[in-house]
Amino acid sequence: MAVYFDNNATTPLDPAVADKMCGFLKEHYGNPSSIYPIGRAVKEIITAARENVAAALGAQRGEIFFTSSGTESDNWAIQGVLNTTPEKREIIISTIEHPAILSQAKFLEKKGVKVSYVPVDSSGVVDLDFLRAAVTPQTALISIMHANNEIGTIQPIDKIVSIAREHGVQVHCDAVQSFGKLDLDVMKLGVDLLTVSGHKIYGPKGIGALYIRKGVDVCPFIHGGHQERGLRAGTENTIGIVGFGEAARILLERGRKDRERIEKLTDSLKDGIKRVIPKVIFNGHPEKRVKNTLNVAFPGLESEAILLALATKGISISTGSACSSESEEVSPVLLAIGLRPEIARSCIRISLGRFNTEEDVRVFLRELPDIIIKLRQISAFDPDV
């Protein structure tokens, strides 16, 4: 039996989303920019999908712009703001952002942009005093993620927005990992820009969106035709948009119920791990975190070995961010929360989702102890020392 516990890397496509996409593919081929009925029909379908994504975020339809991914939305948000404010060459981000922000920051530093990296405490929450002190008259944007992809910690976005407002600075929030896992409301969050992605909410891959609050000035990131109201050119990924819209609609319909169930499953998994394996450490904030995510350290072991052993039993988990899971590099997020490299290298991420069951939890808890005992024997780790 296959157990998929890597829902932060990507979620399975919801069968209802797949049905909607297949139906659309069979019936529609028009270019939404064409003014005859075959094109207009597709434009209307895109509008409906945009409305669904907007509704799931508490936004207006005109504030949602479709992109190719969360990564593109993150790049557009930062560079789109920087390009409207050439006199302001500074941005502030946290040390635990996704590579879509961190690697971009490194690239922008080479272009002369000053980047301030706000540190986090041992549970992964940003240091608000550091953030406040980092703001200068040259700050164009603060970009802080909502929930972290590896440890699940949720940032105090409302407080970050308050600090930004004191200084007239705009705020972007990467909400790829909180969309679907928390009730998101852009009005309550108060952010100017917000990133989401289709494949983390049981929709297709290769489709994302950027929320741009009405009145916020952002330069286009991709230049060309007039699609997405002239801000993001390129003939729309119509099938992706249809799937994303349906996934957002389903989220509105059953998201809260799913979350309650997932939280219970995750809690019982956590209790079970504590019960069957001595000397494990759970990373991330104990309360302020998305409740589907467990990041667990097995001191003395290598996470890669645990991952491979679980894979042979049909269980899929991850050692961290999907984008860096193929590299040998220690997770910057785990180092940023103060873990020693050898402990960081022993951490696995388990992330549950809509399609997980109690049986999945049982299978995991049945297989894990043997794997850990054997690996501890090989590594000569003594849990009692």
Ligand code: PLP
């Ligand atoms: N931001 C965060 C926090 C993520 O977890 C991810 C994907 O894992 C992304 C951005 C990138 O999204 P996408 O895979 O749609 O490019």
